[in-house]
Amino acid sequence: MNLLRLLNRKTFPHGIHPPQYKEETHDKPTRRLAFPEQVILPLQQNIGAPSIAIVRKGQMVERGELIAIAAPDKLSVPLHASVEGTVRDITLMPTATGPKTRSSIIQTLPSSPQIPVTGEQQDYRQMSREEIIAAIRDMGMVGLGGAEFPTYAKLATSMQHDIHTVIANGCECEPFITTDFRVMLENVQNLLLGMRIVMKAVAAEKGIIAIEDNKLEVMTALQAHLPEDGSIKVEVVETKYPQGAEQMLIYSLLGVALPKGKLPASLGLEVINVATAAEIGALLPNGQGFIERTVTITGDDLENPGNYRVPIGTSLQHILDETGFVGEEAELILGGPMMGQPVAFLDTPVHKGTGAVLVLDERATPNRNVQPCIKCAMCVEACPIHLNPSALGLLAYKHRYQEMQEQFHLNNCFECGSCSFVCPSNIPLVQLFRVAKAMNRERKLQ
Amino acid sequence: MAKHQHAHPVVDLRTSPYIRRAPSVPQIMRNVVYALLPVCAFSVYLFGISALALMIVTTLACLLSEQFFCRMAGKKSTLPDFSAVITGLLLALTLPPGFPLWMGALAGIIGISMGKLLFGGIGYNVFNPALVGRAFVQAAFPVAISTWTPTLAANRFSEFIPSTLALPFMTPAPTAEWSQTVAIDGFTGATPLALMKFEGVMVRTSDLFFGTTAGSAGETSALLILLCGAYLVARNMMDWRLPAAVIAGTAICAECFYLLDPDTYPTPLFMIFSGGLMLGAVFMASDMVASPVTPWGIVLYGLLIGLLTVLIRLFGGLTEGVMYAILFANAASPLLESFTQPKVFGDQ
Numbered sequence: 169m170n171l172l173r174l175l176n177r178k179t180f181p182h183g184i185h186p187p188q189y190k191e192e193t194h195d196k197p198t199r200r201l202a203f204p205e206q207v208i209l210p211l212q213q214n215i216g217a218p219s220i221a222i223v224r225k226g227q228m229v230e231r232g233e234l235i236a237i238a239a240p241d242k243l244s245v246p247l248h249a250s251v252e253g254t255v256r257d258i259t260l261m262p263t264a265t266g267p268k269t270r271s272s273i274i275q276t277l278p279s280s281p282q283i284p285v286t287g288e289q290q291d292y293r294q295m296s297r298e299e300i301i302a303a304i305r306d307m308g309m310v311g312l313g314g315a316e317f318p319t320y321a322k323l324a325t326s327m328q329h330d331i332h333t334v335i336a337n338g339c340e341c342e343p344f345i346t347t348d349f350r351v352m353l354e355n356v357q358n359l360l361l362g363m364r365i366v367m368k369a370v371a372a373e374k375g376i377i378a379i380e381d382n383k384l385e386v387m388t389a390l391q392a393h394l395p396e397d398g399s400i401k402v403e404v405v406e407t408k409y410p411q412g413a414e415q416m417l418i419y420s421l422l423g424v425a426l427p428k429g430k431l432p433a434s435l436g437l438e439v440i441n442v443a444t445a446a447e448i449g450a451l452l453p454n455g456q457g458f459i460e461r462t463v464t465i466t467g468d469d470l471e472n473p474g475n476y477r478v479p480i481g482t483s484l485q486h487i488l489d490e491t492g493f494v495g496e497e498a499e500l501i502l503g504g505p506m507m508g509q510p511v512a513f514l515d516t517p518v519h520k521g522t523g524a525v526l527v528l529d530e531r532a533t534p535n536r537n538v539q540p541c542i543k544c545a546m547c548v549e550a551c552p553i554h555l556n557p558s559a560l561g562l563l564a565y566k567h568r569y570q571e572m573q574e575q576f577h578l579n580n581c582f583e584c585g586s587c588s589f590v591c592p593s594n595i596p597l598v599q600l601f602r603v604a605k606a607m608n609r610e611r612k613l614q
Numbered sequence: 615m616a617k618h619q620h621a622h623p624v625v626d627l628r629t630s631p632y633i634r635r636a637p638s639v640p641q642i643m644r645n646v647v648y649a650l651l652p653v654c655a656f657s658v659y660l661f662g663i664s665a666l667a668l669m670i671v672t673t674l675a676c677l678l679s680e681q682f683f684c685r686m687a688g689k690k691s692t693l694p695d696f697s698a699v700i701t702g703l704l705l706a707l708t709l710p711p712g713f714p715l716w717m718g719a720l721a722g723i724i725g726i727s728m729g730k731l732l733f734g735g736i737g738y739n740v741f742n743p744a745l746v747g748r749a750f751v752q753a754a755f756p757v758a759i760s761t762w763t764p765t766l767a768a769n770r771f772s773e774f775i776p777s778t779l780a781l782p783f784m785t786p787a788p789t790a791e792w793s794q795t796v797a798i799d800g801f802t803g804a805t806p807l808a809l810m811k812f813e814g815v816m817v818r819t820s821d822l823f824f825g826t827t828a829g830s831a832g833e834t835s836a837l838l839i840l841l842c843g844a845y846l847v848a849r850n851m852m853d854w855r856l857p858a859a860v861i862a863g864t865a866i867c868a869e870c871f872y873l874l875d876p877d878t879y880p881t882p883l884f885m886i887f888s889g890g891l892m893l894g895a896v897f898m899a900s901d902m903v904a905s906p907v908t909p910w911g912i913v914l915y916g917l918l919i920g921l922l923t924v925l926i927r928l929f930g931g932l933t934e935g936v937m938y939a940i941l942f943a944n945a946a947s948p949l950l951e952s953f954t955q956p957k958v959f960g961d962q
């Protein structure tokens with residue numbers, strides 16, 4: 169048992185305390201971003217198979233209408249139109265996560281009030297577990313914390329296990345981002361309803377909403393609404409990076425280390441992001457599809473940083489225009505500064521897992537001189553997985569990739585960036601590890 | 615509101631993470647230099663201009679040889695990383711204050727070239743470069759390196775210790791007589807450790823703690839060294855476990871002997887506060903490059919240094935054992951690291 173746990177502060181060993189940078193958006197209530205002229209909806213916005221378009225070029229679609237169905241018998245979710253308008257094209261477009269992807273481009277109808285269509289009214293208390301999971305699939309829900317794993321499939325897997333607790337992960341440990349914080353604060357009822365729905369789907373008795381101790385306002389907001397039987401509780405954990413990583417949070421709350429390759433379900437746990445839970449709570453009763461989400465748009469050189477409701481498929485260009493980008497040049501990142509995706513093209517759309525758009529200029533650390541490893545052990549002390557990034561880095565420079573995996577557990581690294589963050593020699597450790605993993609994968613394929 | 619009308623690719627594309635913590639290697643090294651300065655100043659206060667001259671000479675020797683070898687190898691100058699300054703200052707602090715300057719310069723050159731650049735420069739050195747230089751002169755000039763002069767000599771700021779200005783390859787002027795004339799009370803020319811070893815005399819621990827005993831320039835005030843180390847720890851630039859483990863190792867080992875026979879063996883406190891132990895623990899053993907990175911490796915490394923120091927002091931031919939203990943532990947560091955790899959999170 170860790171000493172910190174004995175002192176009763178819920179946390180995990182190692183990790184880092186990066187600057188928070190949350191002050192610009194922390195207190196900004198979520199506002200709606202003006203609708204863009206068009207949205208670009210990649211047919212694949214989830215882990216697994218892409219959805220299959222069922223609309224034609226030139227067709228009029230309503231906001232919230234189903235435009236692509238889940239690939240049958242595969243890990244896949246459907247897709248809904250995020251604006252009312254005309255399908256202009258279905259073609260290859262750039263995305264943040266990789267190569268160009270088939271996307272449906274919808275031209276927004278300028279005069280439309282943009283009211284989403286509703287489906288059948290549903291009451292989860294009258295639904296079977298299977299029906300709930302099917303409904304979650306039909307709304308096109310994926311993990312909104314960035315994983316983009318289809319939520320229905322996760323819950324279906326959990327049905328095979330004895331789940332006792334659903335943990336809603338509201339840690340949001342990445343600097344700058346306040347999406348989950350605002351969602352929890354402003355959507356208390358939806359969050360709790362979503363929790364109940366998920367708890368019923370996996371037959372869990374207990375629910376925990378986990379927040380870091382820099383978000384205590386959430387505690388106050390939730391307190392009055394928590395069920396009296398104590399089935400859903402709020403737990404506070406230390407503000408520390410990467411507290412929001414599933415295995416770190418589980419350790420902080422329960423003191424057990426999730427073995428690599430094992431699902432939380434094997435410990436009787438279901439971990440879901442708070443925004444996912446809140447969206448399920450908002451959409452399921454009316455049988456609606458998932459078409460927009462809360463996004464923190466922040467960073468340097470913005471006149472109006474804040475938390476915005478953004479239709480899926482909104483381009484970064486539109487976002488920069490609307491929030492008043494005044495800089496000359498900046499780095500654009502989808503997600504946080506520790507693990508976010510760099511973006512090269514301004515017509516890249518916000519996708520389902522995009523929780524933040526970050527514009528980095530002054531607060532990005534410029535590339536510094538890379539120096540040899542001075543064996544300061546700071547990376548070893550930072551790594552939440554207890555790897556030896558120093559040794560891994562030295563091996564990576566010598567291209568001894570196999571040894572990195574076989575003796576130093578390279579594949580346990582989840583690329584949280586803590587080691588690179590602390591390294592005084594500016595060694596691009598995470599980058600080296602990504603390359604090493606790719607090389608090992610390639611070798612295995614041959 | 616300046617709106618960008620045309621999409622243009624953002625040029626500077628990097629991968630995560632995009633932010634980094636502040637101290638870079640030069641910053642850390644610079645702070646180690648800052649932390650060493652009070653120790654140096656105190657040593658100059660005790661021993662006068664001879665100590666100052668020695669520091670300047672060793673530091674210059676280190677800087678110049680680093681620059682020279684970088685030039686030879688066609689590499690970018692590594693002077694800005696400040697590590698050569700640390701080597702120079704540390705080296706001066708381990709030498710007797712009246713050490714002939716030319717020998718000090720030689721020690722610096724050897725330390726940097728054989729101890730550091732031969733291995734590939736900063737990050738690759740197996741041994742602490744300052745100790746390599748010191749070990750060399752220990753072997754080459756056994757008399758000069760064990761000639762101690764008294765502290766607080768009245769004329770220390772106006773006159774060099776006679777041996778300081780010895781010409782290269784000439785026998786340094788004898789200092790014994792000079793020492794007798796300047797010493798405040800009867801000066802025997804022996805360090806507390808030598809007194810303990812050869813004459814069974816124990817210097818009071820408080821004198822050691824505040825540092826007014828004979829010894830090498832920097833091994834005299836344990837208190838000051840501890841304070842300077844605390845500064846580095848507070849700034850997150852030194853791993854406190856290292857000096858702590860060295861001190862613990864020394865204490866445990868010394869305590870065992872003391873319990874065996876309190877009349878023959880000194881107390882653990884004497885062991886900790888005498889000689890170069892404090893300087894070694896705080897500033898030399900903690901040379902990051904030559905110490906392990908794994909948590910248990912760090913602890914074992916420190917304990918090993920403490921243990922060896924006590925053994926050498928009590929049973930070896932030399933009065934002081936810190937230097938060889940650290941060099942030995944440096945050599946053992948990769949081995950220590952290899953069998954103390956941390957247990958991966960989630961592994962049973």
Ligand code: SF4
Pocket residue numbers: 550551552553554555557580581582583584585586587588597598
């Ligand atoms: S990126 Fe990998 S090696 Fe580095 S701290 Fe995170 S888990 Fe550890």
Ligand code: SF4
Pocket residue numbers: 540541542543544545546547548557558561587590591592593594595907
């Ligand atoms: S933090 Fe960087 S310099 Fe320090 S041990 Fe790790 S890799 Fe080496």
